[in-house]
Amino acid sequence: AGGVKVGGALRGRHVLVTSGPTHEPIDPVRYIANRSSGKQGHAIAAAAAAAGARVTLVSGPVNLPDPAGIAVHHVETARDMLAAVEAALPADAAVFAAAVADWRVAAEAGQKLKKDGNALAPLALTENPDILAGIARRAEGRPRLVVGFAAETQNVVAHAQAKLARKGCDWIVANDVSRDGGHQSGIPGGVMGADSNAVHLVSAAGVEHWPTASKAEIAQRLVARIAVALGPQES
Ligand code: CTP
Numbered sequence: 014a015g016g017v018k019v020g021g022a023l024r025g026r027h028v029l030v031t032s033g034p035t036h037e038p039i040d041p042v043r044y045i046a047n048r049s050s051g052k053q054g055h056a057i058a059a060a061a062a063a064a065g066a067r068v069t070l071v072s073g074p075v076n077l078p079d080p081a082g083i084a085v086h087h088v089e090t091a092r093d094m095l096a097a098v099e100a101a102l103p104a105d106a107a108v109f110a111a112a113v114a115d116w117r118v119a120a121e122a123g124q125k126l127k128k129d130g131n132a133l134a135p136l137a138l139t140e141n142p143d144i145l146a147g148i149a150r151r152a153e154g155r156p157r158l159v160v161g162f163a164a165e166t167q168n169v170v171a172h173a174q175a176k177l178a179r180k181g182c183d184w185i186v187a188n189d190v191s192r193d194g195g196h197q198s199g200i201p202g203g204v205m206g207a208d209s210n211a212v213h214l215v216s217a218a219g220v221e222h223w224p225t226a227s228k229a230e231i232a233q234r235l236v237a238r239i240a241v242a243l244g245p246q247e248s
């Protein structure tokens with residue numbers, strides 16, 4: 014008691030976390046985004062650091078302070094996030110909590126789009142790279158444990174199981190982001206922006222239903238499970 018704490022279940026490990034939304038520019042003043050607050054991802058990064066890990070947090074635009082003692086890479090777009098994630102490898106575990114925009118406009122306008130002239134500006138969309146799937150399916154340099162999230166508004170577990178298979182990750186942390194599923198916040202978008210969350214941990218081993226808890230508690234629980242999955246550090 015009273016000594017300096019140097020232990021921690023993740024000491025010596027490198028944990029990579031993505032968090033927040035991405036912003037995909039339409040023109041110099043507009044972008045495509047989503048309601049992700051970054052609270053869950055940032056809480057996971059903080060919990061991993063508290064467990065002794067070296068943490069790299071790749072964050073989209075959020076209104077949150079950088080967690081203390083963590084290397085934070087601030088990015089805007091999905092493509093920037095992918096580049097920052099690749100630059101941060103190797104990692105022992107990677108947790109993809111970011112709500113990456115699925116689409117971006119195919120050709121960003123160099124000037125502000127004007128409503129005069131053409132009746133409606135045509136916004137052709139193209140799909141963003143899937144960062145989680147790209148890392149999980151790597152032949153070389155794959156983190157030993159790859160964890161994805163799934164934000165669903167219906168059939169939460171079934172969709173999460175399909176995602177687990179499709180993306181090739183080890184676990185999916187699934188949550189219900191429907192308005193009534195996200196009873197906490199009372200705002201459209203439900204759990205996004207709220208402080209608590211009820212999740213299901215989906216893996217090849219089965220499905221665990223975790224009770225509603227604060228995002229900090231869920232982060233601690235997930236980090237504890239990551240430490241168990243990685244096993245004791247060989248030294
Ligand atoms: N993800 C990612 N890159 C993307 C899209 C998603 O890394 N371009 C990651 C998210 O960080 C999350 C997981 O994939 O960990 C699932 O995200 P989700 O949006 O639920 O899945 P999608 O495959 O995009 O499917 P959909 O949005 O159609 O449900």
Ligand code: CA
Binds near residue numbers: 113114115
């Ligand atoms: Ca998506």
